[in-house]
Amino acid sequence: MxxxxxxxxxxxxxxxxxxxxxxxxxxxxxxxxxxxxxxxxxxxxxxxxxxxxxxxxxxxxxxxxxxxxxxxxxxxxxxxxxxxxxxxxxxxxxxxxxxxxxxxxxxxxxxxxxxxxxxxxxxxxxxxxxxxxxxxxFVAGPTEPPIDGRYNVLLLGGDAGADRDGLRPDSISVVSVDATTGQATTISLPRNLQNVPFSAGSALGELYPEGYGAIDGCDTDACQFNSIYTEAEVKRSFLYPDAAAQGSSPGIQATIEAAQGITGLTIQYFVLIDMQGFSDLIDALGGIDIDVQNRVPVHTDETFTKVLFWFEPGEQHMDGYHALWFARSRHGTSDYDRMQRQTQMQEALLAQANPANVLTKFQAVAKAGKQVVKTDVPQGMLGYFVNLAAKTKTLPINAVPLIPENGVDPENPDYAAIKVLIDAALAPVPTPTP
Known part of the structure; x- marks a missing residue:
């Protein structure tokens, strides 16, 4: 028996x-x-x-x-x-x-x-x-084909606060991905760009034909790139009556039109990431590891002036609160430093979000993710984009930061030269002949 x-x-x-x-x-x-x-x-x-x-x-x-x-x-x-x-x-x-x-x-x-x-x-x-x-x-909607063999996605890092009239993008970039090879190029757009042009047919472009605020100013406190979101969202939402039905918003649509005017690219989709919600997502994943290059302060309040303590150079494991301050810190730094730190944080988060980690903490990750991401990427495109992303991870990501070191003056930018710079970065690498 x-x-x-x-x-x-x-x-x-x-x-x-x-x-x-x-x-x-x-x-x-x-x-x-x-x-x-x-x-x-x-x-x-x-x-x-x-x-x-x-x-x-x-x-x-x-x-x-x-x-x-x-x-x-x-x-x-x-x-x-x-x-x-x-x-x-x-x-x-x-x-x-x-x-x-x-x-x-x-x-x-x-x-x-x-x-x-x-x-x-x-x-x-x-x-x-x-x-x-x-x-x-993700929305339920039609898929979009690649344009000139590429998918172009506007990535916005939203930074809402009690001292602002609505959300204002704190980090703006366009990610352009080759639809065949998966080769990705990140174009970092400074939030303080001035005289920003709009793409043809833009509603705000009709109000500012010479560029945003170029002639008689604008309807916000600062006529710079990231103020376009606020003006369209708070003051001129009537110009974009169909935005909500498309899974977007007036501020996002206006920012897309401005990004298209700057880069000369057609942008098919957007992804808006709430930076405050990012903190919850990082905590859900157990924190992230960041190699701090220079001393970065953690502040005591939203004024970004009083320093509580400093992140010293070297490897640091950060929870959501500290990672958010690392990305947003303004004391003794520039917008370009912040752009680099935000990109570094995004890369660290992607490294931490491996399948095993996500599955073991899925409930917390999903709950945080709902508060973090807003996008008009249709659910039917996810399979294609995940497969394309697998190719992207095997290739180095090209970067085109529009900063003074690359000849871009945000107060007096040459948009024709910017488009030449972007076109050169996106040009396919010629195949060597035998």
């Missing part, structure tokens, strides 16, 4: 349902075997699709219906495994097994049951949470 017990336990693990076919309720056993074989085939097909057609795999599992189907399948199999294992314990007849073997058999069977059913249950929970997260962040 002890040998029989061990055989039944091993069979239940190796081929769930076979125990019932051999020694119990055959109808239940046939059902369990069918479910096991179906699940194994489904898993094999899923792995094959992931290996051979990763974009299709990612499209399915970044889709609400695909995630719900996965959640239901995992929950169903978890319940089936639980029933089969409990029935196996009944068929084992522990009281007739050897006294020394009984605790081991019972503990092993229970541990495997908890491991498999628990994993399936957690997988179902993650799938449902991911579905809710993706639906809350």
């Amino acid at each position: 002890t040998k029989r017990a061990w055989w039944l336990v091993v069979l239940n693990v190796a081929l769930p349902g076979s125990v019932q076919v051999l020694a119990g309720n055959r109808r239940l056993g046939r059902f369990g075997l069918g479910a096991t074989i179906a699940f194994a085939l489904l898993a094999a097909v899923t792995v094959a699709v992931y290996v051979l057609w990763p974009e299709i795999f990612l499209t399915i599992f970044t889709n609400t219906y695909g995630l719900w189907a996965a959640a239901l399948a995992l929950a169903f199999y978890g319940v089936v495994w639980l029933i089969l294992t409990l029935d196996t314990l009944r068929l084992v007849r522990l009281v007739r097994a050897g006294p020394r073997a009984r605790p081991t058999i019972a503990l092993l069977t229970t541990a495997v049951m908890v491991l498999v059913s628990g994993t399936a249950g957690y997988g179902a929970y993650v799938a449902m949470t991911a579905s809710g997260f993706l639906s809350s962040v």
Whole structure:
């Protein structure tokens, strides 16, 4: 009976349902075997699709219906495994097994049951949470084709505060990605650029044909690039009546038109990241590691003048509060230093957001993520972009900072020269002839 017990336990693990076919309720056993074989085939097909057609795999599992189907399948199999294992314990007849073997058999069977059913249950929970997260962040809309072989995304770091009339972008850049190779170029746009032009057909461009605030000033306290968001959002939202229906806002739409005027690129999508919410996301991931290049102060208040203490040069592990101050600190520094630190923080966050870390802390990450990101990227494009991002990670990221060291004077910028600088950075590298 002890040998029989061990055989039944091993069979239940190796081929769930076979125990019932051999020694119990055959109808239940046939059902369990069918479910096991179906699940194994489904898993094999899923792995094959992931290996051979990763974009299709990612499209399915970044889709609400695909995630719900996965959640239901995992929950169903978890319940089936639980029933089969409990029935196996009944068929084992522990009281007739050897006294020394009984605790081991019972503990092993229970541990495997908890491991498999628990994993399936957690997988179902993650799938449902991911579905809710993706639906809350990404819009349901048509996909956009690449333009001139590239996808151009406006990345905004929002910095709201009690001393401001609404949110004002604190960090602005355009990420241009080759739609075939995944090669990415980041164009950092100083927030204090003046006389900013707008793309053709822009609503604000009609008010400022010579550039933002170039003739008679503007309707905000500072006629610079990041003030465009505030003016459109707070003072001239009526110029963008369809923005909300498109998953955007008047301030974002106006900023996109200005970024297109500066760079000469057509921007298909935007991503707005709330810098304050970034703190919660960093905490959810367990903090980030940053190599501090120069002394950076942590302030005591929003005036950015009183210093509480300094980050000294070297490797630093920061929680969300300190990482946010590292990115936003203004005492004894310049906007260009802050741009570099914000880029450094973004790169550190991406490094920390590895699959294992995200999965183990998924609930906190998803909760923070809903508060951090606003975008008009359609959910149907996620599979393609995740696959493209995998290519991007294997390549060095080009940087085009529009700073004085590159010949850009923010108070009197030469926008024609800026476009030449960007075109040169985005020009494809010629293939050497044999």
